[in-house]
Amino acid sequence: MPEPTTRSKAARPLTTLRTFTSLSPLLRLLVLTQLAFNIGFFAVLPFLAAHLGTAIGMAGWLVGLVLGLRTFSQQGLFVVGGALADRYGVRPVVLAGCVLRIAGFAWLGYAEATWAVIGAVLLIGFAAALFSPAVESEVARQAVCREEAGEGPRTHVLALFTVAGQAGAFIGPFIGALLLGVDFRTVCLAGAAVFVLVLAGHAWLLPQRIPGRVQVRSRGGLGRLARNRRFLALCCAYGAYLLAYNQLYQLLPLEVERVTGSQAPLAWLFALSSLLVVTTQLPVTRWAGNRLDLRRSMATGLLLISAGFAVVAAARPAAWTGTVGLLPVAGYVVLLTLGQMLVAPAARAWVPDLAEPDRLGLYTGALSSISGFIVLLGSATTGTLLDTNLPPAVPWLLLALVPAAATALLPHPLRQGLGRSPVLEGRGELRDQPSTPPQTTSQPPGGERKEGPPSP
Numbered sequence: 001m002p003e004p005t006t007r008s009k010a011a012r013p014l015t016t017l018r019t020f021t022s023l024s025p026l027l028r029l030l031v032l033t034q035l036a037f038n039i040g041f042f043a044v045l046p047f048l049a050a051h052l053g054t055a056i057g058m059a060g061w062l063v064g065l066v067l068g069l070r071t072f073s074q075q076g077l078f079v080v081g082g083a084l085a086d087r088y089g090v091r092p093v094v095l096a097g098c099v100l101r102i103a104g105f106a107w108l109g110y111a112e113a114t115w116a117v118i119g120a121v122l123l124i125g126f127a128a129a130l131f132s133p134a135v136e137s138e139v140a141r142q143a144v145c146r147e148e149a150g151e152g153p154r155t156h157v158l159a160l161f162t163v164a165g166q167a168g169a170f171i172g173p174f175i176g177a178l179l180l181g182v183d184f185r186t187v188c189l190a191g192a193a194v195f196v197l198v199l200a201g202h203a204w205l206l207p208q209r210i211p212g213r214v215q216v217r218s219r220g221g222l223g224r225l226a227r228n229r230r231f232l233a234l235c236c237a238y239g240a241y242l243l244a245y246n247q248l249y250q251l252l253p254l255e256v257e258r259v260t261g262s263q264a265p266l267a268w269l270f271a272l273s274s275l276l277v278v279t280t281q282l283p284v285t286r287w288a289g290n291r292l293d294l295r296r297s298m299a300t301g302l303l304l305i306s307a308g309f310a311v312v313a314a315a316r317p318a319a320w321t322g323t324v325g326l327l328p329v330a331g332y333v334v335l336l337t338l339g340q341m342l343v344a345p346a347a348r349a350w351v352p353d354l355a356e357p358d359r360l361g362l363y364t365g366a367l368s369s370i371s372g373f374i375v376l377l378g379s380a381t382t383g384t385l386l387d388t389n390l391p392p393a394v395p396w397l398l399l400a401l402v403p404a405a406a407t408a409l410l411p412h413p414l415r416q417g418l419g420r421s422p423v424l425e426g427r428g429e430l431r432d433q434p435s436t437p438p439q440t441t442s443q444p445p446g447g448e449r450k451e452g453p454p455s456p
Helices: 004-010 016-021 025-042 045-055 060-076 078-088 090-110 114-148 154-180 184-205 221-226 229-246 251-260 265-291 294-318 322-354 360-386 393-409
Strands: none
Touching: 016 154, 025 045, 025 090, 025 114, 025 154, 025 184, 045 060, 045 154, 045 184, 060 078, 060 114, 060 360, 078 090, 078 114, 078 221, 078 360, 090 114, 090 184, 114 154, 114 322, 114 360, 154 184, 154 265, 154 322, 221 360, 229 294, 229 322, 229 360, 229 393, 251 265, 251 322, 251 360, 251 393, 265 322, 294 322, 294 393, 322 360, 360 393
């Protein structure tokens, strides 16, 4: 059990600044890294499709192909970046990713031919496939170390990491919109400049060797991952969440267009989602940490997301328009965002308990790659539904069933209490193997989890 002083410290009101200042210098650097990554990236991405269609003159299908290739080169190759981080360490992989992102943005700013645009976006995507799994896995590793030292639940750190990413996604488009008044090339070069600063900062501050890291010692990591049914179940449940979140860009714009005759309200709905995450993520995470284990936190979040789709499905037959018609979609955005705030930190916090100690990067990358593939299949299916003559409420209703059904996929903990994470043990076996006998730990008054989530 943590020392009483640690417990009273953890019981103080959770604020972004207090949580950030309590982190180690390495964790503070990694959290700021996520903020900077998203500022640079989202300064460019929202304006890419319009640039390709108007300035470059690409056909609509080709614009979609280019955007899809960028997503594949990023999300689909996360598992590669994670494996490289396990093999070579965080520093070289992050620095290499920054160099490639700088080159990709600069190339995109000057690219005019189709082949050049495709090459640039592939480079931009692969850069993220390098540095994102490296950073995310090290944040998870350090969060587990803090938890084991009695410095607070790992979900607090991962929630702060989510806040930093969302803040960057909120700030980036404003910077890009200001610079777009010059031209798109200036936007791209500004994005590259952000990554120049990130590269310089990490070359100076990121340690050559991080204490406590366990390097890859054997082959066969992918084979063991493919046989890890508990981890694959988590990936499927997380993929259901990402598929639902992706509807912010697929179903929501169509509904907003129908309701108002314009997509202008989308900007306000996206801003609402970002502000909710930035202002309430940490309090929500603390509430969940006091009352829910990781499985229940994810299950609750998935059910909230399901309820968001059900709200629109229930209102859709009324065919409301105008301000009244925006109320159901606003409810959907709020419920989806609340669900996201429960699901995302819990899923990332769960990975170290299911991963091998020397393969956390691989498992972190695989979580994104596998769930990204699920989103690809699910989005194609959703598009097919939209092309049919089914009642308009049906796609929303079916998508409400997906996260609700995904709650059944969540693995049940085989131990009560986290005990000691395999990431810290440095052993090859998984902590949650069935051969390990169940143990019990007592909960402190008030239900606050000190040693990990209790068994449901």
